[in-house]
């Protein structure tokens with residue numbers, strides 16, 4: 112086949128060459144030809160890889176389908192029909208970008224932005240273009256006239272053939288060719304004459320008409336003539352340079368990036384077979400970017416590529432937060448590589464929908480919590496869940512945790528209590544809606560926080576009794592809190608949100624061991640009882656966060672962490688190996704980004720909604736109004752916990768101390784305390800008193816021997832002198848304050 116050459120003229124020489132091959136022309140085996148056209152195996156990063164030449168030979172034009180080996184075979188008979196039906200994946204009728212409002216909006220926005228950019232780019236260069244056009248237009252006019260005359264004479268092509276016939280002495284052919292030329296040129300001269308007359312008339316009309324007619328005609332004709340007059344390598348308009356703008360994700364780009372990761376398994380497979388990296392579905396638009404689903408060479412796991420996100424971004428010459436590799440469903444070697452139109456840090460996250468006036472939350476139902484790199488909203492629910500948020504300083508865990516508490520505040524049924532053990536006051540804005548709030552890492556706050564965990568445990572016991580009661584009445588069918596029970600006034604089963612930020616401070620303190628054990632029990636028991644535990648921690652090692660807790664948490668958000676151990680402590684064993692790696696996020700720069708696990712079948716990278724303290728204050732104001740109406744607003748300065756504060760134990764012990772005894776058994780003291788205040792100490796056992804005395808190191812619980820019926824019996828107890836010393840110490844501290 113011949114094609115018109117660049118300036119639109121027919122290439123006669125090529126046509127003649129084509130003819131001479133005549134009937135002996137080669138029959139092309141298309142498969143063979145395709146195989147010959149298959150791309151060279153990519154050979155690592157190319158320093159010039161941003162240039163367009165490479166993109167021009169883009170492998171999207173390459174047959175990337177699975178290699179055909181032999182003919183099709185019948186499907187195995189033993190695969191059940193329903194399994195086969197499930198495996199058949201139909202192509203969507205509409206393209207991905209047209210299937211949802213979000214994707215459509217994103218595509219339209221991107222195209223509009225692009226068009227706007229191009230328009231602005233050329234707009235500022237218009238004067239330069241005008242000068243160039245005026246310079247080249249006369250040349251274009253002369254050239255056009257020459258071409259028209261040549262066309263009318265019908266000499267082109269014919270002359271060569273006539274010359275060839277003349278040199279062969281073939282008069283007959285010469286005459287035939289000349290007759291043909293004459294036939295053509297007769298009507299062509301007429302056409303040319305008519306065209307010239309038309310042009311002349313047009314010029315007269317334009318000259319006679321309003322001046323804007325000439326302006327419009329000039330704006331059309333001059334650039335047209337200029338493009339005909341300019342040399343081929345000097346376009347009138349400048350190229351809209353690519354710069355840092357979006358580079359379309361192409362199969363070749365993906366292949367080159369993957370082979371630049373220095374992974375021997377990929378490179379050796381591709382060297383043997385360029386199709387070792389294949390694309391089961393076409394690369395397509397997905398939200399504000401493109402998605403490539405890639406089948407990696409046999410034996411390579413998607414997780415291994417995810418771990419090399421930095422290298423992947425480097426190979427694509429894109430910022431890190433524009434490249435989002437993820438393991439894709441199907442098999443472990445399938446990678447979903449999403450590349451945004453722009454870096455995530457430059458994409459504007461939509462405002463948190465909960466900021467809108469009038470929006471309420473039902474903790475039983477999902478509410479927006481984060482966005483994906485594609486700016487899809489990810490929703491979470493609170494009920495029957497425990498959350499663990501982990502990340503290094505500056506990763507954004509406090510803000511993320513606060514989002515959940517703000518959401519809970521918008522459900523007036525939810526009681527909120529919690530401690531931030533960093534002492535910064537990030538949660539102080541929520542104080543008006545919290546029944547209990549502590550801030551600091553001093554011993555007093557840690558003791559209160561520990562007391563709170565003990566109270567939570569007791570609360571779980573109380574709630575389990577209530578659930579039992581309602582289950583008997585048929586109101587708790589699954590022995591779980593239902594929305595009806597949660598809303599029922601005085602059921603005592605309303606949602607209770609208990610949060611701890613920087614929990615490692617408590618876990619590494621002297622209360623750590625007991626607190627860890629109790630909290631683990633609370634997590635296990637509380638889930639069905641409407642107790643929702645939210646934990647934020649910076650150091651997720653086993654001393655800072657007992658494995659009993661991490662194991663039992665069902666919702667996890669791992670923000671930027673430094674290493675695999677921290678990653679797996681938060682997301683669960685093997686998360687790192689499976690490609691869920693929050694180590695790829697940079698603290699501060701990518702604050703709020705993390706891997707969310709426990710919602711949906713797989714973990715995914717999301718960014719929590721950013722709500723600053725001012726916006727949080729507005730939500731709290733709305734929450735206060737809702738709670739006022741519902742009558743659930745906690746009263747300020749009122750100790751609403753039902754257990755007496757730990758500090759009172761000392762005074763009560765002194766009051767009930769048995770006579771002149773130098774030491775007393777805990778067991779005896781518990782009995783006496785229960786007589787004094789049955790509501791507080793009723794049912795206390797020796798161990799409980801030991802725990803309650805923990806904040807007072809002066810009181811040492813040790814073995815105390817007694818003679819009973821002539822026999823010596825040893826039990827745990829305390830000395831009177833220790834008790835008095837602890838009281839003196841406390842009084843001294845109080846007067847110092």
Ligand SMILES: Nc1ncnc2c1ncn2[C@@H]1O[C@H](COP(=O)(O)OP(=O)(O)OP(=O)(O)O)[C@@H](O)[C@H]1O
Pocket residue numbers: 502503504505506507508509510511533649699702703704718719720721722
């Ligand atoms: N979702 C988010 N989007 C954008 N920026 C965020 C987001 N979350 C947090 N940030 C920013 O990151 C900063 C650090 O967040 P935050 O205080 O929550 O980190 P942290 O992990 O709790 O750190 P530390 O352990 O030091 O307290 C915040 O000041 C905020 O500006």
